[in-house]
Amino acid sequence: MPEITGYNFIGGQRSAIGSRTVKSVDARTGKDLPFAFHQATLEEIDSAALAAAAAYPVYRSLSAARRAEFLDAIADQLDALGDDFVAQVCQETALPTARILGERGRTSGQMRLFAKLLRRGDFYGARIDRALPDRQPLPRPDLRQYRIGLGPVAVFGASNFPLAFSTAGGDTAAALAAGCPVVFKAHSGHMATAEHVANAVIQAAEQTGMPAGVFNMIYGSGVGEALVKHASIQAVGFTGSLMGGRALCDMAAARDQPIPVFAEMSSINPVILLTHALKVRAASIANELCASVIQGCGQFCTSPGLVLGIRSSEFSAFKLRLAAVLADQPAQTMLNAGTLRSYEQGLARLHAHPGINHLAGNSQQGTEAQPQLFAADVQLLLEQDEILQEEVFGPTTIVVEVESEAQLTAALNSLHGQLTATLIGENEDFEHFGELTTLLEHKVGRILFNGYPTGVEVCDAMVHGGPYPATSDARGTSVGTLAIDRFMRPVCLQNYPESLLPDALKDANPLNIMRLVDGVSTRDKI
């Protein structure tokens, strides 16, 4: 691996104009690591955005096949990041080696999936309405539509996925696939990781002859504001807190030219335990749910933070069982001191609330996060008390007992937007509770039956999105191939000479892609 310089990545060069540096930290010891990262100056932020803007016309005009080569090359470079890299990521994040190995594979796999999408060609959204010269009262001109990248995209990575939602993560993959150069703001929680990944991306860009400026990365705190406000930036991808995401949305909306922001922010991911399932397999549900709650120290966007069930002896037994298994779980180191502090504060708020009881978990102290279980009065949900709407990021969950099916419906209706909702049930339950799914569709981006929300498959059908505050725009997703839609816009070409049409719209369909021609989906030539 190249040595870490801590210089910003701007237009294919490295830059360290400013004198202010920031340090990365060993997540377990809290000690500074021996790297200094140069906080980007305003001049460097400007240069990075301008480098992306300069790369845009060249990059977006490359064939999709060429962009696919670039993404595949990034994937290969990511896979080639070896044991020393993995050790570095673990040091900065306290995440275990196996997890980082898995996440590396997920991240390179994600790049390859977007490369496949580019070759498949449906992302073009190609539509052709042929001329009708004899139509009365007026002829119809030849009209053809395809989609192009919006322009340079600013991406803010997440602390909790140092690879898959970070430098070369889902937002970057989607933007690069769309034909949009990227300016990435390195997360302060894993800057050494970010530098290694950025080097991998740059190497892939050079190997495949991409324009300088196709990928840029800046370091520092507070640099995001200038980036989002930069006139060259045309869209923003963000994964993080509600406060941070909303601030970016507000900035973007207040620009002279407002730009779209897709911010994935806050979700408590309700899990609903249905009657028959509890009768048949309460103990295994408790075990599985506990595993989901503590997985990755609860540091997942889709961690189940709320468990609902209808009052019954089975639900009572389930709660006891869940309390017992959760009490047995070890404490874990969180991503960084800030995350632990937030977790402690979140727990303190729950402990202090008169409508919430603590059911299990060792007293929270020291440098690690203790798994916790709470029970909340359903009235808190029905009255939309903020305490149950806010995510407590970490290995904790809250059970809520409802009196009846009607109250369950009312409680779910009171929830804000979510990334996921989960129904655990048997066939008898589904016949009975089918209408819940209609209600849940209004609330969430993904509904699971008999699974656990942690674990977000990267594929065509995934939606990692949902109504506010889960995300800032329910029409998008930050995982899966549909994520590319956030960064593309349609253009209509009227009466174009064949020679000037893009390949996606030429009569002969040289890309052999599916197109909507006169209202019919087809690969046929015209």
Add this chain to the structure above:
Amino acid sequence: MPEITGYNFIGGQRSAIGSRTVKSVDARTGKDLPFAFHQATLEEIDSAALAAAAAYPVYRSLSAARRAEFLDAIADQLDALGDDFVAQVCQETALPTARILGERGRTSGQMRLFAKLLRRGDFYGARIDRALPDRQPLPRPDLRQYRIGLGPVAVFGASNFPLAFSTAGGDTAAALAAGCPVVFKAHSGHMATAEHVANAVIQAAEQTGMPAGVFNMIYGSGVGEALVKHASIQAVGFTGSLMGGRALCDMAAARDQPIPVFAEMSSINPVILLTHALKVRAASIANELCASVIQGCGQFCTSPGLVLGIRSSEFSAFKLRLAAVLADQPAQTMLNAGTLRSYEQGLARLHAHPGINHLAGNSQQGTEAQPQLFAADVQLLLEQDEILQEEVFGPTTIVVEVESEAQLTAALNSLHGQLTATLIGENEDFEHFGELTTLLEHKVGRILFNGYPTGVEVCDAMVHGGPYPATSDARGTSVGTLAIDRFMRPVCLQNYPESLLPDALKDANPLNIMRLVDGVSTRDKI
């Protein structure tokens, strides 16, 4: 036709709680018409939004075929609006009968096109990734994605298309097709027209058994703010001024839950005259361009407001010819007194600017709009002077002579976002100026070769959109079937029992729609 009561349309009922009324006006005489429209009170705005919210779960759960029946019934009702209706529209808007007859057909045709889209089923965006139970290291669950309507949509119609961009216009059609109930804010310029059309929509809703509240309409000035801020409203469609559209965007972004706004606002629609075309057919271009400039009294979003050409004797001759034909055109009555006042102010600004010369047109006075031609110094474009970036709504255009191809490129680069750009040329031109199309793609939603931008075909491939300030979100369109995308969001269903899957995602593909199954577009069953 039913008598005009001036009552608001709320949840299938008529309501006139408030005492304040507003009058509609004869566009030619400026005299009040004998109707009083009851300005919606805050309580009525709330009721309208809540009626839409109550209708949403029912309406969006209807099959697409049922929603298509509703749209077709609206189309039939629109077609049945007879001569007295047409006369009423003409009275309120001063638009000629033939135009309104055409617009009625366009509006019903638009409804039928969305009905066809609903039956075609690609709007679902159905995607299926089947379970891979044996995948290593982890199995893949069954994941299926389709799209649902966002929820109640607030629609603000345009003054200049009393039918096609108004009560039952494109935004309403797209929202209703998406499964979103509508609260329509009647435009003050044609409230009697709006009432007749709303009656038609309500009648269609009753005929086809739609839930009460699927369509609501409110009257009054200043009622839009409370509507956009209402918690039940989930998206906004708007056609109108930059100031009005931006104000709605800002309100929507500042809500507790921000919502998407698609506002189609301001465009000057540059027309670029290439060298060979001017050599071959300068006179006919002048005639055609003049016709486009004065069409509908220049009251089109896509009216050509800027004409660019490279300095040459042919371009000079063209300008003289355009001046001559434009000077011969009659004055026309505008939509209303406010529109005429804005036109007068716009002309006054052009006359007062030292970099702009008046080339043709009778002195603007009286109650009608006089067609005008101006010439502007190219420096105004290069320096991004606001005078050339602002639309002057009415029958006027501005010619700009550039020195060279390089300056043409620079001038086009200096333009803000536009709905359209037009290239007039011969084959020799296109070989030479092909790169211009790449540049223009960054600037506009639709590029035309050898056509004129007025006339927006309603079809699958149309884009009536473009970068800011043409619209508030370049990813959308307000004309054509892609308009539905603005009001839909994806939902992912994981491991669903077959019995609970929506038809679009069932194994057997009962709707026989195209779906992306394991990365392959197909109508096949699973």
